[in-house]
Amino acid sequence: MAHISFAGAKYSLGPEESVLECLERAEYEIPFSCRNGVCLTCMMRVREGEPPRASQKDLREGQRQQGYFLPCVCHPEDDLDIESPSDAELYGRGVVTDVTQLSANICRLRLKAATPLFYHAGQFINLRRGDGLVRSYSLASVPRLEDTLELHIKRLGRGRMSNWIHDDLKVGEALDIQGPNGDCYYIGDQPERPLLLIGNGSGLAPLFGIARDALAAGHMGQIYLYHGSRMADGLYYMDEMRSLAQENDNFHYVPCLSGEDAAVREAAGARDGRAEAVALADHTGLADWRVYLCGYPPMVKSAKKLAFLAGAALADILADSFELQDLRREPRE
DSSP states (O other): OOEETTTTTEEEEEEEETTHHHHHTOOOOOOOSSSSSSSTTTOOOESSSSSOGGGGTTHHHHHTTEEEEOOGGGOOOEEEEEEEOHHHHHHHEEEEEEEEEEEEEEEEEEEESSSSOOTTTTOOOEOOOOTOEEEEEBBBTTTTTTTEEEEEEEETTTTHHHHHHHHOOTOOOEEEEEEOOOSOOOOOTTTTSSSEEEEGGGGGHHHHHHHHHHHTTOSSSEEEEEEESSSSSGGOOHEEEEEEEHTTTTEEEEEEESSHHHHHHHHHHEESHHHHHHHHOOOOOOOTTTEEEEOOOOHHHHHHHHHHTTTGGGGGGEEOSSSSOOOOSSSOO
16 A cells, blocks of 8 residues: 655555545645646645656656656555645746637637746646636647737636636736646648648637647648537637638638538538538548547547548547546536
8 A cells, every 4th residue: 555745744545546535535725627637737746756657647758857747647556755846836927918709608818928938839728816726728829920828718607717717807917827738739740741620619729729830830731620619609710710721722721510500501601510520521531641639528539539430540639628527526616
């Protein structure tokens, strides 16, 4: 049985218990969000011992070398002496420069980081407000093109952070920023390869950034972006996407609606069906393609399977799945 030393006390890990669960049982308030090693909100550091590789696999090399690990997916076989990093180590500050409504339930949030943030379009950052609430959002901005961070925030029915951003956050206010995180971004190693980008809802945010980053880097292969929504008011940035297509012969934008009648689809210039179904019907052979999937987990899971069956290598399917599983004692709000 492994033991955890933290804050001057020692605790025994229960069978199949993660380090995070052990600390919660001891009534420590460790910040977290997803509980499955994706959002990185709960990141801690080892003082003595060796954390399991699985608890470090999504961290940057420098973080691994410094002993950082994710307690939510850490199931050590040997004893660990651990600590929580200071705020200064993990978080910077960002000042709000713009909050603009893009559709009925999606707004654009732009932030100016107090210190330069080195990131790729399509990665995500964690935002923390003054009361400690943390949420993850993907980056639509491209660092080579703009000096502010752009996020697209979808309003969730009981979402404490999303509703606050939509209704109360003002230009000039500050938020804490942690990141960047994630590996769903443009890779410029083979600029002639075709790219297939599929997203729904605010999953357009990272895809918008990835597409612009690729084009700015001189990508020569064809780029197809399929954005889906059930209803027409879920599509946004349509003018921007069509302008991008007009300016770049190798970029193609395909909006999709799965719950509207023919008249509405025609007025929006949208295809009929779910984005992943339309995309994989159009592109049946993906052996030499790189595929990007961003949005709700059911869509990402479905599209990943379809892309693999169409010939895409798993290593060439990059995904950013939203609305991560949340297992708080109380329902997420």
